[in-house]
Amino acid sequence: QQADIGLIGLGVMGANLALNIADNGYRVAVFNRTVVKTSEFYEEAGRLKDQIIPCETLEELAKSIRAPRPIILMVKAGEAVDEQIVALTPYLAKDDIIIDAGNANFHDTVRRLAELGPNDPTFVGMGVSGGEEGARHGPSIMVGGTPESYARIEPVLTAISAKYEGESCSALLGPDGAGHFVKTIHNGIEYADMQMIAEVYGVLRDGLGLAPEAIGSIFEKWNAGPLNSYLIEITAKVLAATDKKTGKPAVDVILDSAGQKGTGRWAAIEAQMLGIPATGIEAAVAARSISSLVKERSEASKAYGDLGTAKLADGGQAFIDALEDGLLAGKIAAYAQGFDVMAGASKEHGWNIPLATTARIWRAGCIIRSQFLDQIAAAFEGSEGKNLLLAPAFIERMKTGSASLRKVVAQAALVGLPTPALSAALNYFDGYRQARGTASLIQAQRDFFGAHGFKRLDEEGDFHGPWSDVG
Ligand code: NDP
Numbered sequence: 292q293q294a295d296i297g298l299i300g301l302g303v304m305g306a307n308l309a310l311n312i313a314d315n316g317y318r319v320a321v322f323n324r325t326v327v328k329t330s331e332f333y334e335e336a337g338r339l340k341d342q343i344i345p346c347e348t349l350e351e352l353a354k355s356i357r358a359p360r361p362i363i364l365m366v367k368a369g370e371a372v373d374e375q376i377v378a379l380t381p382y383l384a385k386d387d388i389i390i391d392a393g394n395a396n397f398h399d400t401v402r403r404l405a406e407l408g409p410n411d412p413t414f415v416g417m418g419v420s421g422g423e424e425g426a427r428h429g430p431s432i433m434v435g436g437t438p439e440s441y442a443r444i445e446p447v448l449t450a451i452s453a454k455y456e457g458e459s460c461s462a463l464l465g466p467d468g469a470g471h472f473v474k475t476i477h478n479g480i481e482y483a484d485m486q487m488i489a490e491v492y493g494v495l496r497d498g499l500g501l502a503p504e505a506i507g508s509i510f511e512k513w514n515a516g517p518l519n520s521y522l523i524e525i526t527a528k529v530l531a532a533t534d535k536k537t538g539k540p541a542v543d544v545i546l547d548s549a550g551q552k553g554t555g556r557w558a559a560i561e562a563q564m565l566g567i568p569a570t571g572i573e574a575a576v577a578a579r580s581i582s583s584l585v586k587e588r589s590e591a592s593k594a595y596g597d598l599g600t601a602k603l604a605d606g607g608q609a610f611i612d613a614l615e616d617g618l619l620a621g622k623i624a625a626y627a628q629g630f631d632v633m634a635g636a637s638k639e640h641g642w643n644i645p646l647a648t649t650a651r652i653w654r655a656g657c658i659i660r661s662q663f664l665d666q667i668a669a670a671f672e673g674s675e676g677k678n679l680l681l682a683p684a685f686i687e688r689m690k691t692g693s694a695s696l697r698k699v700v701a702q703a704a705l706v707g708l709p710t711p712a713l714s715a716a717l718n719y720f721d722g723y724r725q726a727r728g729t730a731s732l733i734q735a736q737r738d739f740f741g742a743h744g745f746k747r748l749d750e751e752g753d754f755h756g757p758w759s760d761v762g
Contacts, residue, residue, distance in 0.1 A: 418474020
């Protein structure tokens with residue numbers, strides 16, 4: 292019996308996705324560049340062996356799948372994807388679909404689609420989030436492609452995806468690069484969310500002098516409230532863990548230098564290219580870069596000392612409550628930015644990304660999954676494309692939440708603790724709600740040195756200022 296679907300790349304994600312597909316009653320033919328991994332994977336598949344066809348060549352893989360064939364590529368992003376497409380295409384027909392499920396840059400997805408000829412297979416760009424566990428038991432799946440291609444792969448994607456109260460977390464979000472773009476912004480938001488959590492951890496650790504275990508208990512408590520999310524849940528667990536070698540809290544023996552594979556940076560770059568503020572994401576990317584300057588930070592720490600800053604004066608429950616509330620406010624602003632970038636890209640590329648659906652398929656399966664995304668989905672219902680900060684439900688929350696965020700950022704600044712993402716979120720909020728900003732001065736300066744002209748408040752047209760009068 293032939294397979295329903297094929298999968299290339301039995302690394303962490305591919306192997307788990309293949310098992311997920313098999314577990315959901317579909318037959319899957321698999322191939323891996325390093326052939327021995329295919330047989331190892333097959334031997335370890337246990338009860339799912341019957342649903343798996345291990346293949347040693349791409350030709351064998353193509354022959355093992357019932358036409359028209361859907362084939363998922365889950366290999367290293369970048370050149371490996373191009374190489375696999377070139378190697379695979381000779382064995383495929385026009386009706387077949389190659390689905391790139393890796394973390395591709397959406398520009399590559401658009402290019403790959405354009406490079407395929409009229410008789411080549413169709414190409415679909417699909418973002419998958421949820422890590423190893425998600426891939427195995429239900430990820431969030433963000434698809435970019437035609438409705439016809441999606442209709443063909445929808446049954447298997449719905450089956451393997453995460454479910455939020457029974458609803459599948461897989462959706463077609465637009466044509467060509469839309470799925471990979473949404474995945475990129477998902478990762479950018481993930482960076483901002485993680486950074487804000489780390490900043491709050493820093494205030495609790497260095498501002499209030501709390502031990503990891505105590506901080507973990509605070510996060511555990513918060514996870515039962517409005518901050519309830521996978522990231523808060525794992526933060527509590529991480530802080531409770533003990534290092535086996537030293538007996539110290541695990542977090543205390545880990546080098547404070549964060550890795551990054553690039554998707555967060557792409558999100559910041561795309562926001563900049565679109566001219567849409569995503570300062571929470573940008574701050575989070577920059578914070579990871581600063582974290583990598585381990586030696587320099589040590590040198591600067593010696594050079595500057597503590598600059599006379601001290602521990603936070605206000606360490607009571609009221610301040611801990613403000614941290615909870617402020618973190619939520621920071622998240623609202625950062626998510627508002629992320630969704631705004633998607634709305635902007637959607638307009639720019641004519642993608643029509645449904646924002647409410649995007650929030651819905653992030654409610655389960657992915658790394659930023661949370662209850663909060665259900666409220667975001669509700670806010671976008673009927674007001675697609677409008678900034679989240681203008682949704683009535685969020686206006687109410689930000690009215691009180693911003694006061695807490697302000698308190699946290701101000702207190703942290705006074706004692707010299709960095710809160711780049713939380714501060715960026717607060718500044719975005721304050722700038723966004725300022726009806727009369729300060730760009731009037733920028734326009735005057737631009738006109739002064741470059742005769743760029745400006746618009747007046749009281750008259751239509753372009754004007755220049757009386758700068759020669761003042762030298
Ligand atoms: P792994 O490193 O575990 O596996 C990489 C896979 O790619 C292996 O099967 C490897 O084959 C194959 N590969 C690498 N280079 C080539 C090449 N030139 N030609 C053919 N095959 C090649 O990676 P992951 O499973 O973690 O990641 C796969 C994709 O999924 C990436 O795009 C990643 O960004 C994305 N992703 C990862 C997530 C995660 O949490 N890990 C989450 C969401 C997406 P071989 O065995 O021969 O080396």
